[in-house]
Amino acid sequence: MAFQIPSxxxxxxxxxxxPNTLIAQVEELIRGKESTFSAFVVAAVRAAVEEVQNQQDSDR
Structure with a gap:
């Protein structure tokens, strides 16, 4: 599943x-998109949680 910039x-x-550098990177990625910093972070955390849960499931 590819990460998509959320609305x-x-x-x-x-x-x-x-970190300031990470803020700058995210702001560059969302510039010109219908998204916010918070929406991007929420989507990234969801993707990370899903990845960790999938890894835990495969380790069982």
Missing amino acids: VPPTTNKNIRF
């Missing part, structure tokens, strides 16, 4: 610190 879903605020 804006309903969200809840959660404060987190990011």
Whole structure:
């Protein structure tokens, strides 16, 4: 499954610190897209969670 830049879903605020370089990379990726930094991070975390869960399932 290829990662896709998401549109804006309903969200809840959660404060987190990011390295400045990572912020710049994400902002460059979403520039000109109908997305936000938060929506991108949520989609990336979902993809990471799914990957870890799939790995755990295959390890069983």
